[in-house]
Amino acid sequence: xxxxxxxxxxxxxxxxxxxxxxxxxxxxxxxxxxxxxxxxxxxxxxxxxxxxxxxxxxxxxxxxxxxxxxxxxxxxxxxxxxxxxxxxxxxxxxxxxxxxxxxxxxxxxxxxxxxxxxxxxxxxxxxxxxxxxxxxxxxxxxxxxxxxxxxxxxxxxxxxxxxxxxxxxxxxxxxxxxxxxxxxxxxxxxxxxxxxxxxxxxxxxxxxxxxxxxxxxxxxxxxxxxxxxxxxxxxxxxxxxxxxxxxxxxxxxxxxxxxxxxxxxxxxxxxxxxxxxxxxxxxxxxxxxxxxxxxxxxxxxxxxxxxxxxxxxxxxxxxxxxxxxxxxxxxxxxxxxxxxxxxxxxxxxxxxxxxxxxxxxxxxxxxxxxxxxxxxxxxxxxxxxxxxxxxxxxxxxxxxxxxxxxxxxxxxxxxxxxxxxxxxxxxxxxxxxxxxxxxxxxxxxxxxxxxxxxxxxxxxxxxxxxxxxxxxxxxxxxxxxxxxxxxxxxxxxxxxxxxxxxxx
Ligand SMILES: [Zn+2]
Numbered sequence: 001x002x003x004x005x006x007x008x009x010x011x012x013x014x015x016x017x018x019x020x021x022x023x024x025x026x027x028x029x030x031x032x033x034x035x036x037x038x039x040x041x042x043x044x045x046x047x048x049x050x051x052x053x054x055x056x057x058x059x060x061x062x063x064x065x066x067x068x069x070x071x072x073x074x075x076x077x078x079x080x081x082x083x084x085x086x087x088x089x090x091x092x093x094x095x096x097x098x099x100x101x102x103x104x105x106x107x108x109x110x111x112x113x114x115x116x117x118x119x120x121x122x123x124x125x126x127x128x129x130x131x132x133x134x135x136x137x138x139x140x141x142x143x144x145x146x147x148x149x150x151x152x153x154x155x156x157x158x159x160x161x162x163x164x165x166x167x168x169x170x171x172x173x174x175x176x177x178x179x180x181x182x183x184x185x186x187x188x189x190x191x192x193x194x195x196x197x198x199x200x201x202x203x204x205x206x207x208x209x210x211x212x213x214x215x216x217x218x219x220x221x222x223x224x225x226x227x228x229x230x231x232x233x234x235x236x237x238x239x240x241x242x243x244x245x246x247x248x249x250x251x252x253x254x255x256x257x258x259x260x261x262x263x264x265x266x267x268x269x270x271x272x273x274x275x276x277x278x279x280x281x282x283x284x285x286x287x288x289x290x291x292x293x294x295x296x297x298x299x300x301x302x303x304x305x306x307x308x309x310x311x312x313x314x315x316x317x318x319x320x321x322x323x324x325x326x327x328x329x330x331x332x333x334x335x336x337x338x339x340x341x342x343x344x345x346x347x348x349x350x351x352x353x354x355x356x357x358x359x360x361x362x363x364x365x366x367x368x369x370x371x372x373x374x375x376x377x378x379x380x381x382x383x384x385x386x387x388x389x390x391x392x393x394x395x396x397x398x399x400x401x402x403x404x405x406x407x408x409x410x411x412x413x414x415x416x417x418x419x420x421x422x423x424x425x426x427x428x429x430x431x432x433x434x435x436x437x438x439x440x441x442x443x444x445x446x447x448x449x450x451x452x453x454x455x456x457x458x459x460x461x462x463x464x465x466x467x468x469x470x471x472x473x474x475x476x477x478x479x480x481x482x483x484x485x486x487x488x489x490x491x492x493x494x495x496x497x498x499x500x501x502x503x504x
Contacts, residue, residue, distance in 0.1 A: 004046040005029055006432065009039065011052030012401065012412070016373065016387045019365050019413035021056055028394045031431035035390055052398060056412060058368075059388050060118025060395035060430065061340035062375035064299035065240070065278045067154070067331025068122045068138060069093050071107030072100060072457050074332035082246045082308045083482040085334055086160040087475055090182055091468035092333055093125045095460055098137040101126070103453045105141035108331075110441060110449075111338040112147065115422030118395040118430050119148035121240060121299065121328070121379050123213040123278070126153055129185030132197045139208045146435030146443045148395070150238050150379050152211030153194055155228070156219035157187035161474075163219040164248065165255040170481045171474065178470045187224040191231060198235040206384055206393065207431075211238040216245070217261050218252050222268060229270045238380040239270070240299065243277035246310045247486035250282035254488070262287035271296050276378045278328065281305050281313040284495045288318050297324035297378040300370070302346040304330030312350045312503065315370075316360055326375030327367070341420045344371045348417055354501035364417035398427035 006028040012021035013036065027035040027042055073092040077085060096104075105122070112120055122142075126134045130153040142149040161168050161179040171179055184190075194212060201210050214220045214228040232239040244250050244261050253261040262283055265271055271294035278299040280287075291298065300315050315325050329335045329343045344367045351362035362370070376386030385393050399406060399416075403424035406415060428436035435442055 004048060005034060005042070005044065006048045006050060007042045008050045008052050008057065008396070011055045011057045011398070012409075013388060014056065014058045014412045014416075016059070016369060016389070017365060019411055021409070021412040026057065026388065026394070026396070028432045031393055031433070033388060033390055033392050033394050036388065054401045055398040055426065056401055056406060056409070057388070058116070058397050058399070058416065059372045059386055060397050060428065061116050061344070061371050062326065062379060062386055063112060063117050063120035063328050063338070063340055063343070064276070064326030064375035064378040065301050065328030065330055066108060066112070066120050066122055066338060067125065067333070068105030068108040068141065069101065069125045070331030070333045071104035072453065072460065073104070074336055076333050080308065081479065081482065082310055083160075083164070083248055083478055084475055085308060087471050087478045088468070089125070089160065090127065091464045091471055094127050094467055095463035098134050100456050100460065101134055102137040102141050103449065103456050105138045106145060106444065106449060107453055108338055109142055109145035109147050110444070110446070112340070113145060113428050113436055113441070114425065115339045115341060116397040116399075116425045116428065117338070117340040118397070118428060119376070119379060119381065119385055121150045121152065121211070121238070123152050123154040123215070123240060128183070129190045130155060130193045130197075132193060132200070135197045135210070136202070139203055142208050143203070144443050145441070146430050146433065148207055148381070148385065148430060150209045150211040152213035152238065152240055154213045154215045155190045155194070156184050156215045157190065157221050157224040158219045159184055160219065163216065163252070164482065164485065165252050166485070167478070167481055170477055175474055175477065179474060187221065187227065191224075191227045194231055198231065198237065206381070209238070209380065210235070211240065213240050216242045216249065217265060218249060218256065225265075225268055225270060229268065232274055236274070238274050238276065240276045240278055241265075243280050244282035244287075245279035245305075246308070247282055247489035248482045251485050251488040260284070260287055262290050266290050266294070274380065276326075279305060279310070279313060280318070281311045282489060285317065286495055288321050288323060291318065292321040292323050297326060299326050299328045299375070299378050300347055301328045301330040301335065301343070302350045303343055304335040306346075306350075307336070308334055312353055314354055314501070314503070315347070315362065316351060316354070316356065316501070324374060324377045325370050326378035327371040328375070339422050340371055341416065341422050344368060344417050347371070354503055356501040360501070364413040367417045368413055394429060394432040396429045397425055398429070399424040400426045
């Protein structure tokens, strides 16, 4: 990389905490922002110049929770609860080759980049057990797209059917045998594969980092969860789990552990600064307190929570208590698009359904901060990405000021959060290098990827047809049982934070 500085000139720059963008030049040294300078101040002949006139420049958005494996399964399901989605999991994500994993992740990465997102936390499913080669295929997709990522294999040692207390017994014998046949790989083999991947991880920590994702606490035996905890500690891996995403999970925890999920994880020693909770819809004030005390984070996915009927996660009490909150889209089978502009907007809007005055709502500047710096902290990349400031990586999104979304530009932050849909994104830079330039992806042959992805999806539809047919037979019992169990969550006293507004 050139040693002479690069200067991005002529743009309007939106910095953290501001609602208005101002004319400024951004000076880059290698892959890092060296300075923000008044326009025209850098006069060095040696400096390379990038013309950003007519562009609004913002920090790359960061997706705190997604699933690259959703890329090939988009459009699946409609009136699906989380539990119906999990019932369909083997038919959506099964039978995949490493090339399928690469393609699915690449589709997800491309959508994120095109919509202004430069880094993500990917909880990657690999059934029945993860492999080092599979993880490398997934990381190659991010490397080719030019995106930063945490890749956390999504793992468990219990099937969904084993995880929900009482569910297996709800099936008549002919259906129970279908549910019994769906098994996770042995926990030891799963953990060994991740250990092997961690010991030889080929990417630098600031580009593509390995994480670990014991998928849902109820799906993990205590021994397995502790194995994940120990691997995370040994290799410094970020650890994320779907925490209290549905009422079923809260009620299931009370049945299995006699305590909330967060208290259970605390008892096992899983909470800590490397820990983040995806969703956290069904947590109470004591659980927020635990997360705050351990310096843990939350990945807030309001679109997914509404799509799957899980409810609305209330972030204000967590923010007030100092919990790090990032924003995520969730995967393409549950959210569905990978549009961080929409996720930010929903994070702002859903904060207004609780009985609180407007000054307690999440506003545009705060929503942007959560979707950049907040998510960066969830990825374990605080101080590295998520901000246009000296010392931060040059992950920048350039929006076309002539696009109708931004004409006229009255208030940059408010228009980006409340109105932008990603259509005004023209260029995206990651680490000082354009990965999207004038609307074209620079690292991949898109027409070829389109062909391969269509072929893979068609083949997987056929491969998984029998699994789909059999899990569909389970769906009505799964749904009925889980609706009943989820209602029990309302019987568990749920202590609201002192400033916690009741949902309207
Ligand atoms: Zn998820």
